[in-house]
Amino acid sequence: MKRDIQRLMEEEFDLLIIGAGIYGAATAWEAASRGLSVALIDKGDFGGLTSANSLKTIHGGIRYLQTLDVDRMRESVRERRALLKIAPHLVYPLCCIMPTYGYFLRSRPVLQMGLLLNDILSMDRNWGLDQDKHISRGKTISREECLAMLIGINGNGVTGGAMWTDAQMISSERLLLSFILSAEQAGAVPANYVEAIEFLRTSHRIFGVVAKDLLTQKEFEIHAKMTLNMTGGFFNHVMKKAVPETSCRPIQLSTAMNLVLRKSLLPGCAAGVLSRFIYLRPSKKPYKGTRILFFAPWKEFTLVGTHHRPYYDEPENLRVTAKEVNTFLEEVQHVYPGGAIQKEDVSFWHKGFLPMDGVNGKSGEVFLTKHYRIYDHEKEDGVEGFMSVIGVKYTTARGVAEKTVNLVFKKLGRKRIPSKTHCTPIWGGEIKRFENFKACVIERKVYELSPKVLQYLVYHYGSEYPNILSYLEKNPKWAELLPGSEEVILAEIVHAVREEMAVKLSDVILRRTSLGAGGHPGEACLKACASMMADELGWSKATKEKEILETAKLYTLTQ
Structure with a gap:
């Protein structure tokens, strides 16, 4: 391309x-x-x-049952199933848990009924999917089981847990x-x-x-x-x-911000945890409210979100400030006191726009467009x-x-041609039985690449991973890892420039590879990538230095 x-x-x-x-x-x-x-x-x-602003989750719409929005829930179920089918290398099932509490809507009996209704309304959720992509039925668990899975959360008032399965992207x-x-x-x-x-x-x-x-x-x-x-x-x-x-x-704009934490709080299971917040109204009278924060395991990181705020400035002026990150982090720390989460654990942040219908004058919360x-x-x-x-x-x-x-x-004025994108694999998705495919690739040990590198290639390029290996035939040195990475090899940088339209250093660091998706990849990595791109694109020394500075700036908060 x-x-x-x-x-x-x-x-x-x-x-x-x-x-x-x-x-x-x-x-x-x-x-x-x-x-x-x-x-x-x-x-x-x-x-x-x-x-680029995402918790990497593919929602099946269970939350829409709270408002009995069955149409929206069914739409989400269909689209989650489609993505699991057409992109089996990039999308996979994700276990989720939410603590239950004694009061009505968040009680264990009510959520158990919700899980049952979700299972009934999504009976077709696994149609046409390989076994390893199946979405399991929901269930409730005891208080002891819930707290054992969510070690470190604020356990006050927890009576049990509701468990269900959604999906996650390895790379949005x-x-x-x-x-x-x-x-x-x-x-x-x-x-x-x-x-x-x-x-x-x-x-x-x-x-x-x-x-x-x-x-x-x-x-x-x-x-x-x-x-x-x-x-x-x-x-x-x-x-x-x-x-x-x-x-x-x-449209009225709001911002949605998520944090990336450089620690694994919940290996293997995401969690929606009740958070309490205080909003100071224009009248200076405080409002005490609750909302759900979502913690999602992703690689060696934990993604936390989402912090919603109304936005009234011009869109090109969007920034992430240290103040808003610190404010959100304080709420996260209160929800997860046992996680010992510090400022230094915040390795990156994502922020983007969502349309809103207005703001709740009582609580300050954003009414997102549905x-x-x-x-x-x-x-x-x-x-x-x-x-x-x-x-x-x-x-x-x-x-x-x-x-x-x-x-x-x-x-x-054309005769409509039927859509087949719900079942046609996208680029890299020509895979049946993904887990078997991945195991076979790793077992072959091509070009003496480590199992971690081969697994990364399969997850990110799917059935097209041989495209990356073809570069190693031309230059075996391109099998070397980038500084500070255990997964990304030099060949991917060349491929990103030649075949994936990467023209800036940030394109490669953030969107063609995962080098900087979880935080600053290190100065040595930026320099190595910039040098390879300079060779491919004919950058001058000044351009290369400019690209390094611009990319490094993306990991700096506005004061």
């Missing part, structure tokens, strides 16, 4: 997608797989903003990229670091954009029969450029050739993409 600006300039596409987060990536694959010509652009890297970044690689193989033309700076428009029709290649500063036109706004937190900005007269209400929206601007504003999508959840991106492309076919 290579940046092909010339094709973007020369072709007229059926569909131009602006925004390459998980919704844009899934829609590009959906449309290309159904025979449409597709262009996908983003002013940053693929998945570089909100889609690689999953998103695999959708784009699949789209490219089906004929789509993706390009990162290309910004839509102006829309090509008559009074009643949009037929593309004026784009700017941010790597060369060159401006050019991209022509398309349909243009799709999937820019997430930048939705309002794009609408002002495209359809300033729109009747669509601007349902995605697909806008047809011919219907809404009388402007043909333009649509917008607002997503709310990583898990359901594929399903929303299917509905969006259904509407695109209708707008183009």
Whole structure:
């Protein structure tokens, strides 16, 4: 996969997608797989903003039963099953537990009924899945069993525990990229670091954009029969450029922040734990409330979230401050006193945008938007050739993409081609019986690579892992590990540049490999990666140093 600006300039596409987060990536694959010509652009890297903010969980929607939102729960079950099937190397079952308490909605009997209802409503959750991807039935456990599994939590009032199974991604970044690689193989033309700076428009029709290649500063036109706004937190900005007269209400933004802890608090099991918080109202009168914090094991780390706050600034000014991290950390420490969590344990943080419907004036809590929206601007504003999508959840991106492309076919006047993305493996997903596949690869011990390296390659590249090994035939030295890593080899850096459109050091560190996903990978690692990329891309010494400084800055909090 290579940046092909010339094709973007020369072709007229059926569909131009602006925004390459998980919704844009899934829609590009959906449309290309159904025979449409597709262009996908983003002013940053693929998945570089909100889609990078994740607890790595694929939710089956059990929490929606609290409000009896069965439709949303069923949608989540279907999409979790689809991701387990089409990306078996990247998505796997995850055991979850929530302590029960004596009071009504969180009591053990009530949650036991909820688990039973969840099992009944998701009876098809394992259809078509390999045995090692099956989602188990829920159950309740005793207080003693719960506290034994959640060593260190605040046990006051705990009466037992509710256990169920959801799913987790080994890498949300690689999953998103695999959708784009699949789209490219089906004929789509993706390009990162290309910004839509102006829309090509008559009074009643949009037929593309004026784009700017941010790597060369060159401006050019991209022509398309349909243009799709999937820019997430930048939705309002794009609408002002495209359809300033729109009747669509601007979205209100909130931020969602998760912490990465460099310690394994809950090996093998995620937990939703009750937290108590105090909100100081504008009247200065305190409000005492409760919410659930989610602790998810991930590699040697623990992910904790989510801290939601309303956001009123411009989206490009999004920052993570030391104050907000410390405030959230204090709440985490109270919930998990036995974890001995210190400031030094916070190795990284994720923050992104979610649409909200407002703020609870009593508690200060954000009312998150519950349902995605697909806008047809011919219907809404009388402007043909333009649509917008607002997503709310990583898990359901594929399903929303299917509905969006259904509407695109209708707008183009084409006979709709049925979607098969719910059962078609994405790039790297051509695997049956994943655990057997992984064991066979490790047993072969190719190129004298360690079992840990081979396991990493299988998890991150799936059935396409031989692509990485092919580099070792050309240069055996590329089998060496990056400084400070026990998993990532030099060949992956070369592959990321040559075949995965990595053009900045942060692309490789954060989104093509897992080198920096859990925290700063170390100066030696940054220098080694930058040197390899410099050789591939012809960077000057000044450019290399600039890339190192910019990437290191991502691990520094704003004061």
